Amino acid sequence: MTGALSLxxxxxxxxxxxxxxxxxxxxxxxxxIATWLAGCASVLVAVALAALQPAFPDHAIGDRFAALxxxxxxxxxxxxxxPTARPLTVAVGLAMVGVLVTRLCWAAVRVCWAARRGRxxxxxxxxxxxxxxxxxxxxxxxxxxxxxxxxxxxxxxxxVTSGALAALDRRQVAAVLAHERAHVDGRHHVLLTAAxxxxxxxxxxxxxxxxxxxxxxxxxxxxxxxxxxEHDSCVIASALIALARxxxxxxxxxxxxxTAVARVKRLLSxxxxxxxxxxxxxALGVAWLLTAPATATLLxxxxxxxxxx
Amino acid sequence: MDRIWSxxxxxxxxxxxxxxxxxxxxxxxxxxTVMDKLxxxxxxxxxxxxxxxxxxxxxxxxAHIAQIMQAALAExxxxxxxxxxxxxxxxxxxxxxxxxxxxxxxxDR
Numbered sequence: 001m002t003g004a005l006s007l008x009x010x011x012x013x014x015x016x017x018x019x020x021x022x023x024x025x026x027x028x029x030x031x032x033i034a035t036w037l038a039g040c041a042s043v044l045v046a047v048a049l050a051a052l053q054p055a056f057p058d059h060a061i062g063d064r065f066a067a068l069x070x071x072x073x074x075x076x077x078x079x080x081x082x083p084t085a086r087p088l089t090v091a092v093g094l095a096m097v098g099v100l101v102t103r104l105c106w107a108a109v110r111v112c113w114a115a116r117r118g119r120x121x122x123x124x125x126x127x128x129x130x131x132x133x134x135x136x137x138x139x140x141x142x143x144x145x146x147x148x149x150x151x152x153x154x155x156x157x158x159x160v161t162s163g164a165l166a167a168l169d170r171r172q173v174a175a176v177l178a179h180e181r182a183h184v185d186g187r188h189h190v191l192l193t194a195a196x197x198x199x200x201x202x203x204x205x206x207x208x209x210x211x212x213x214x215x216x217x218x219x220x221x222x223x224x225x226x227x228x229x230e231h232d233s234c235v236i237a238s239a240l241i242a243l244a245r246x247x248x249x250x251x252x253x254x255x256x257x258x259t260a261v262a263r264v265k266r267l268l269s270x271x272x273x274x275x276x277x278x279x280x281x282x283a284l285g286v287a288w289l290l291t292a293p294a295t296a297t298l299l300x301x302x303x304x305x306x307x308x309x
Numbered sequence: 310m311d312r313i314w315s316x317x318x319x320x321x322x323x324x325x326x327x328x329x330x331x332x333x334x335x336x337x338x339x340x341x342t343v344m345d346k347l348x349x350x351x352x353x354x355x356x357x358x359x360x361x362x363x364x365x366x367x368x369x370x371x372a373h374i375a376q377i378m379q380a381a382l383a384e385x386x387x388x389x390x391x392x393x394x395x396x397x398x399x400x401x402x403x404x405x406x407x408x409x410x411x412x413x414x415x416x417d418r
Contacts, residue, residue: 115391118391119391119392122377122380122381122391122392125377126377126381128310128352129310129370129373129374129377141374141377141378142370142371142374143374143375143378145378145382147378147381147382147394147395148394148395148396149381149392149393149394149395150392150393151391151392152392152393159381161378176395179395180393180395183393188393189393192393219393223393239395240395240396241407241411243395243396244396244399244404244407244408247396247398247399249398249399249400249401249403249404257399257400257402257403257404257406257407258403259397260396260397260399260403260407261406261407261410264407264410264411264414265410265414268414268415269414
C-alpha cells in the first residue's frame with residue numbers, strides 16, 4: 001500500500017507543484033517543452049502504476065506485473081484468481097487505468113483528427129488563391145491585412161499576405177519566412193498537438209492545463225531561435241514590431257500579446273546560449289521525469305532480485 | 310480560377326482553355342474536368358449555353374480570399390494547431406503593452 005501511496009503523492013506533488021518549478025527554470029525553449037511534456041507523461045504513468053499497485057500488495061512490483069498478467073490470463077482462461085490477488089482491488093485498479101487510457105486515446109484522436117482536417121482544408125483553399133513565389137519559398141496571397149503563417153504537416157506550406165510584404169522590408173520578410181519555415185521543418189505542430197492533448201486529458205490538474213498554455217509560447221521562442229541562426233535577431237524583432245504596428249488591433253479576441261512581448265525582449269537582449277552543463281541537467285531532468293515512477297515501482301523487486309541480493 | 314476571375318464575365322471551357330494555352334499546353338478535357346470540379350466545390354456556377362456551359366465565379370476573388378483569410382486569422386490561433394502564425398492578432402491592450410515593452414527595450418540599449 002505504501003508504494004501506491006507514494007506514487008499517488010508523487011503524482012499530486014508533480015501535478016500541482018511542477019508548474020511553479022518549471023516556470024523558474026532557466027532552460028532553452030526545447031528543454032522547457034520537453035520538461036512540460038515529460039512531466040505530464042510522468043504523472044500519467046505514476047497514476048496508472050498507483051492504481052495497479054494495491055491489487056497485488058504481497059509481491060514486489062516487478063513480480064506484480066507478472067502476477068497481473070498471470071491473473072488476467074487465468075481470468076480469461078476461466079480459472080479463479082490466485083489467492084493473493086484481491087478481486088475488488090484488481091477490478092478497481094484496472095478500471096482506473098482503463099479510464100485513463102481511454103481518456104488519453106480519445107483526446108489524442110479528437111485533437112489530431114480535427115487538426116489534420118482543418119489543415120488539409122485550409123491548405124487546399126489557400127493553394128487555390130495564393131501565388132507560389134519561388135524567390136520567397138512561400139505562397140503569396142493578395143490580401144490587405146498583414147499576416148504570415150504556415151500550415152504545418154508533411155506537405156507544409158508558408159503563407160504570406162501582400163499586406164505583410166508591404167509592411168516589411170526584404171530582410172524582415174526573409175526572417176519571418178525563416179521563422180515559419182522552422183515551424184514546418186521542426187514539425188512543431190506535433191508538440192502543439194501533444195500539449196493540447198495533455199490539456200484535455202486531465203484538465204483539472206494544474207500541470208496539464210499549464211502545459212497546454214505554456215507550450216505554444218515556447219514553440220514560438222524555439223522558432224525564433226532557429227531563425228536567429230541565419231538572421232539577425234534584431235531584424236526578427238523589428239519584423240515583429242513592424243507587423244504589430246501595421247495590424248489593426250483585434251476587436252475582441254487577441255491571443256498573442258504575452259508571447260509577443262516575451263519574444264521581443266528575448267530577441268533584443270538575448271540570453272547566452274545554454275552551456276553543456278545546462279543541457280546535460282535539462283536532459284537529466286527530462287529523463288528522470290520519464291523514468292522515476294516506473295523505477296520506483298520496480299525498485300523493490302530489483303532489490304529482492306537474487307542476482308543483486 | 311485566376312483566369313475566370315480575371316474575365317469579369319461568364320466564360321466557356323473553350324475560352325478558358327484558349328486563355329491558358331499561352332502559358333502551357335492543356336487538353337480540353339483536362340480544363341473541363343477541373344472546371345466541373347470547381348463547380349462541384351461551389352466556387353463556380355454555370356448556365357447552359359447551347360451544348361456547353363458558361364461558367365462564372367460565385368464570389369469575387371477578393372471576397373473569396375477574404376473568406377479564407379478570415380478563417381485563418383480568426384481567434385483560436387496557434388492553439389488550434391491548424392496554422393502557426395508569426396504574430397497573432399493583438400487586442401488594443403496587448404498592442405499598448407507591446408509598444409511599452411518595445412520602448413523600454415530600445416530605451417535601454
